[in-house]
Amino acid sequence: MTDEKPSPSLEDLDARLRRAHERRPDRSADEDQGPDPNSVGAGLGFALRIGIELVAALAVGVGIGLLLDYWLGTKPWMLIVFFFLGSAAGFLNVYRAVSGYGYAAGYRRDNKGSRDDA
Secondary structure, eight states: OOOOOOOOOHHHHHHHHHHHHHHSOOOOGGGGGOSOTTSHHHHHHHHHHHHHHHHHHHHHHHHHHHHHHHHHTOTTHHHHHHHHHHHHHHHHHHHHHHHTOSOOTTOOOOOTTOGGGO
16 A cells, blocks of 8 residues: 555654753743844834833724713813823823833732731
8 A cells, every 4th residue: 555654653753852851952031021122123112012002092092082072062061071081091191101119000010028918
């Protein structure tokens, strides 16, 4: 019929992978951390994130204001109020991102290593 060899079993594959892993030199901890935070691409990505967060917060605020104005018939008061609320939320998100706390909206900072843990 066919002269092909049967495919190796999963155990053979596992053994080959383990041998290859043992021959490979250890990777340093720096390689596992991802891209360099000082690179140009990281800076452009961060700037894009800042811009999107600000515009999204403003758009949500204006959208809510327009909907409430239409529903309540209070044009333009809800639009004005929610424009300022949206801009405040946007600036708060930008401040959190730029401050370097390492967390964005909805995330808390870990209290590991603080004196209150005792």
